[in-house]
Amino acid sequence: MHSVLVINGPNLNLLGTREPDIYGTTTLAELDQMCVAWGEELDLTVSTFQSNHEGMLIDRIQQAAGETEGFVINAGALTHYSYALYDALVAVGVPTVEVHISNIHGREDWRSISVIQPACLAQLSGEGLEGYRRALQVLSGAG
Amino acid sequence: MHSVLVINGPNLNLLGTREPDIYGTTTLAELDQMCVAWGEELDLTVSTFQSNHEGMLIDRIQQAAGETEGFVINAGALTHYSYALYDALVAVGVPTVEVHISNIHGREDWRSISVIQPACLAQLSGEGLEGYRRALQVLSGAG
Amino acid sequence: MHSVLVINGPNLNLLGTREPDIYGTTTLAELDQMCVAWGEELDLTVSTFQSNHEGMLIDRIQQAAGETEGFVINAGALTHYSYALYDALVAVGVPTVEVHISNIHGREDWRSISVIQPACLAQLSGEGLEGYRRALQVLSGAG
Amino acid sequence: MHSVLVINGPNLNLLGTREPDIYGTTTLAELDQMCVAWGEELDLTVSTFQSNHEGMLIDRIQQAAGETEGFVINAGALTHYSYALYDALVAVGVPTVEVHISNIHGREDWRSISVIQPACLAQLSGEGLEGYRRALQVLSGAG
Amino acid sequence: MHSVLVINGPNLNLLGTREPDIYGTTTLAELDQMCVAWGEELDLTVSTFQSNHEGMLIDRIQQAAGETEGFVINAGALTHYSYALYDALVAVGVPTVEVHISNIHGREDWRSISVIQPACLAQLSGEGLEGYRRALQVLSGAG
Amino acid sequence: MHSVLVINGPNLNLLGTREPDIYGTTTLAELDQMCVAWGEELDLTVSTFQSNHEGMLIDRIQQAAGETEGFVINAGALTHYSYALYDALVAVGVPTVEVHISNIHGREDWRSISVIQPACLAQLSGEGLEGYRRALQVLSGAG
Amino acid sequence: MHSVLVINGPNLNLLGTREPDIYGTTTLAELDQMCVAWGEELDLTVSTFQSNHEGMLIDRIQQAAGETEGFVINAGALTHYSYALYDALVAVGVPTVEVHISNIHGREDWRSISVIQPACLAQLSGEGLEGYRRALQVLSGAG
Amino acid sequence: MHSVLVINGPNLNLLGTREPDIYGTTTLAELDQMCVAWGEELDLTVSTFQSNHEGMLIDRIQQAAGETEGFVINAGALTHYSYALYDALVAVGVPTVEVHISNIHGREDWRSISVIQPACLAQLSGEGLEGYRRALQVLSGAG
Amino acid sequence: MHSVLVINGPNLNLLGTREPDIYGTTTLAELDQMCVAWGEELDLTVSTFQSNHEGMLIDRIQQAAGETEGFVINAGALTHYSYALYDALVAVGVPTVEVHISNIHGREDWRSISVIQPACLAQLSGEGLEGYRRALQVLSGAG
């Protein structure tokens, strides 16, 4: 595996500026740079994408299918109801690791269910931004 | 009835290129042409639309209300949670037939529930692309 | 497709004489004649059958399997619990369209579930007697 | 125990002619003969009955109560909702073994629940026609 | 009100001969005579009907609609799943009182739900055969 | 049976003055007089009681146990959650008929469940004030 | 609107003296005075009432119907099961705003359901005593 | 701990006079005396209170908070739905032991759930009146 | 508080032109003007926004966070499943009042649940367009 797309969903563009007690103070731009750097250590070319629009996330997943060999996805709250995202991941068949910054099993009930999980080869939850690095490692080992 | 809009939702633009064991090898462009041809046999002017964006599907449904007399809709995975699509169909009041290529009653549990069904006059499921032709026939008889 | 059997279940023999606000004033005999006439327009030979007995409906479905190429069925309240009817439809494998005069999705909860739906290629609901005509059209296009 | 009645419910008269991948190619007439022969080996006089009518099955169960000492019953889809059959079996108190040709625990959800099970001393499921022979053995040992 | 039909469903023909600890030792023929006698005290002409067949019960309810002014019904186990019986009672609109010999609220869970109750003006449960007499009184007061 | 207490629960003191489309225009005082008069026709001495307080209803039920031979009770909304009322009725063991002016099976979901029903020998629902008269008849026949 | 009754239910008389981390240190007497003062700013005559008795709350609601034009109600734990309070509010038809000091959607599950909500024109939750002032504003604007 | 209040809820004033097979023949007055005597053995001053009124129980709990150091409570059927009682116990913070004479886990489903349990330090069930003595022992050991 | 953004979700652009029996005949443009005017009376600068796109609503909420001090939101059908909208409201922390024109507690089941409610300080439902004015009042009092 050589190339990975890191996908962030709704409200993750606010990272570092809102609710720092839950999500920390690192911004999305900084997280994107960290992912690129972590990728280099693993010989992976990492690109990044964020949108608050379910449709744009699906468009990007479809387009990336021919360009990239792995996905790291934090779908934000869409994780919990977007069967359309699930269908997109299944359709393109790119190996995907699901990441959540906070532990989705320790908050509201609806956060503990991920409808995209069956399309992913691993779910990492509650490790903070470190989870993104581990997700890249998992994909790195999949080649 | 003279004019019908065939609406396809998320991931149906991948038709023919992905998961052919479930969805077959006909592309969306070919399906659109088939719908136009089937329409001609029934004296219907058929136009087509596809989007991965819930909002664009709603915009198009609202805009089409003054232009077209019937809808055939395959809302993809939005079928299962988009109450906003349901509201749009009810609001414009255009006769609508719901189509699913695969049998939504024989797959995952969540696929067997359609939240837009109460806004539709018929649901056709599991007949492959043939379902679109039948949907046009049902609308053709509604004039 | 040349021949279709229109099957009506329990209490539909009261059509036109009871609860006209829900079911209208057309009698079953008149509906049967309408179905025959609609069939002629579609080059279909239509025969009809009604019974209040689940067992007789199953007997008739089995017997008709060798004689007819399509079923239109309004199973009345058996729609909601007769897995035996479902089994009969699956066993004989005759293309079937399910019809309901009123909208079963807008009345009591138990009416919104059809246990025979997975054995049918379309469900038409809430279009009044017009639903029978559309069901014949759907079958007509299936040949 | 000297006499046993083998009772088959809705759609089992189609045995051997429909869905052979699930139910095999032996006809009901042949199954009935096999049951009689198996009975002879066990010193049991076996008679048989089939109906698609819940009411006729109940009538026969009541009538047989004075004539026969055991029941083998495959109630078909009535297994899953006919509390009236259950009441009939409890009322007459004849030792009964429930048989299903296919494994009812490995198909649709509704097939995994038998409402007549509490009235039976054993449930045999998924052994094909062999299940009828075993049911006769169980009854044979009950005398 | 002058005439009442007392309707008994599946397995009530066994009354007095089976499970006397629950249902007593009075036979159905004796109960029918008692109902006729109780009717005379209330100036009601009482006729009676019993069947193990759901379809025959529906047929009789429909036929009686023009002949009789009230129903007393003990639908046996059909009470708990026959929406077709419910539809028949609603369709004919004859005032109906539902009777159960044993207390259906103190046995198995499924016995505590009556799907025909919403079509009845009273439910009497757990008073033994006395419930039939009270049901006639309730109807007698309805004229 | 010679004496009956008619018990009305919360908000029934507003009868005749509020929501006449559901509850009619007869006041509680008038209903009480009607109950007394109906009682006289049936040789019953009828007394009446109303309270908005669950505790006072229980006190009255306990006190009446030694004085009266039957209860007619419309517990208002307490019907749906007051297990304490249920316990009181069971404890004193006085024959009780439950009445509801409107059909509790045709309104909000929570109104369709009566927690006091298992303590009553009949439930009458949806017959307006007439239900009180029938309840007295049922009790009259119980002596 | 000129007059408003502020109604507090069970245990709110303990305000300010118990569980100050949840409910603060202001007493009910002080809250009542604050409500009167806030009312003066809005040209509303505010009176207040508290009881631990469901029946007394219903009595007061009924009595106030002719005297006052709006209710602010904090029904305490009765919020979650008193259908009798709900019926009282619907019966008198006085515009009502529901208030909760703490956020009922962020505590035990049973606190997140209000059975009186459908009878209220607004629900304010989690704003502390400030919620009472806002409730008065909402009513003030309703005249 | 020096003083304990024993609180009995709805219908427990009937103790000894009703349903002796479940609740025994000891009266409430005798039970109260027994509690006082058991208290003396444990150096506890025991006082007692009973009411059929939820509101009065709450009033008494609030008032007793300053006077007594422990509660033994048998809330009768209020156990199963009175969140207001629960709130009162939590608000006053007096150590409380919950008692039930019969085993609430072996009767109707609704009796097996106690909404006040989370406010109590122990629940004793099914030991008859002996449970009150044990409850006093538990409190005696809490000082 | 000086500035408020009024946000309308999917299909509210059809206001006044569709389903006037439910939503009235005022258009969205007129409602926007009314909100501006009501704001002036309360010394609030009101701006407005509508979109059928979940993503655009989230974008706008995030952007408005630095510009405006309060939100009035009618999220249309997104109310019932958009956890992403909920997350956006929580993330920006702007005081928000939720409005629904019709009473969402008196229509289909799915309309009675608002997933954004826990992020709002009040929910106003069923008051027609008047609800927007009240929402502005609630916010006006929050400064």
Place this chain on the structure above:
Amino acid sequence: MHSVLVINGPNLNLLGTREPDIYGTTTLAELDQMCVAWGEELDLTVSTFQSNHEGMLIDRIQQAAGETEGFVINAGALTHYSYALYDALVAVGVPTVEVHISNIHGREDWRSISVIQPACLAQLSGEGLEGYRRALQVLSGAG
């Protein structure tokens, strides 16, 4: 089939010494001897095993797979939650008959569900120790 292992789970070593009203007075040692004797009549070599340890039962099932041709298993309470036992039975693929001494469908709710049933070819319940003999007969007929 020549050899069968009879497996008894937790607490069945107490057989005959505890709860004789439910389980009888025969000890496990006696039952084991009876099983051996019944086996001899059927030309089966019967061995027996009992443990209170889930792990030991699994170890024994795995070890027996190469030695024995059939299992009779009464898994005691493990029947209701041990998916590990289920997995063991499926993994070794030895024909298995499930036995319960008492009728598991007539006791607590949790006893009516057997998680190992789908791995068994028959379930015998409520026939006392006789059930073990019948289980051996069923296996005897399977060779």
Place this chain on the structure above:
Amino acid sequence: MHSVLVINGPNLNLLGTREPDIYGTTTLAELDQMCVAWGEELDLTVSTFQSNHEGMLIDRIQQAAGETEGFVINAGALTHYSYALYDALVAVGVPTVEVHISNIHGREDWRSISVIQPACLAQLSGEGLEGYRRALQVLSGAG
């Protein structure tokens, strides 16, 4: 009562060394000594047992039945699913008090259900190690 066995289940051997914020710093050895000492004050001979194995706990319970007159049990997480432990307690019939160090009603949902509770005469929860002392007191009073 003279002798009591204190039984601790899985992971309680870690007491005092892990998660001290929940379980405190006292070790199991110290707790065992405390129980022996508390027993002496109550004239009880206390022995103790701990195991991480469900089967060993059952073995010990069975063996202790002839030796000891009471059990104090903290079954750890087995509390929530071990019906085999429940069966063991019921089978031996030794008076048992269930203890939990933390309040099982205030943590994860699955901790709030105890499947062994119906076999115990009291449940003490959330009192820390003090709960063991109270459990001994309850048993001491049972002699």
Place this chain on the structure above:
Amino acid sequence: MHSVLVINGPNLNLLGTREPDIYGTTTLAELDQMCVAWGEELDLTVSTFQSNHEGMLIDRIQQAAGETEGFVINAGALTHYSYALYDALVAVGVPTVEVHISNIHGREDWRSISVIQPACLAQLSGEGLEGYRRALQVLSGAG
């Protein structure tokens, strides 16, 4: 991180010899060797353990806590009900990755729920034995 323990639960000792279509043909001994080899590539000392006994797994987890810095666990069917395993993992606090050879989200319902997941930092499912290697990588990156 230097040392990792790979833990396999019930029936995984059968790996490679049973159900090869689901679990493959590699034996547990071979898998253990593969894990050791993969560990060497990652500078991890890997040890392995398997048991069919829940209690032994818990014992081993507790003992390993002082010796090893990470766990890879495939708990077999215990995954779905062993809260005791969950408690053990939480108690020792060793970083843990959960592995399943087959996709637990695509088989029976009960397999899709893991009660130990909240104690794990990642769940890998459906990647065959490859999942163990990835789990080691995830732990390797955690140091």
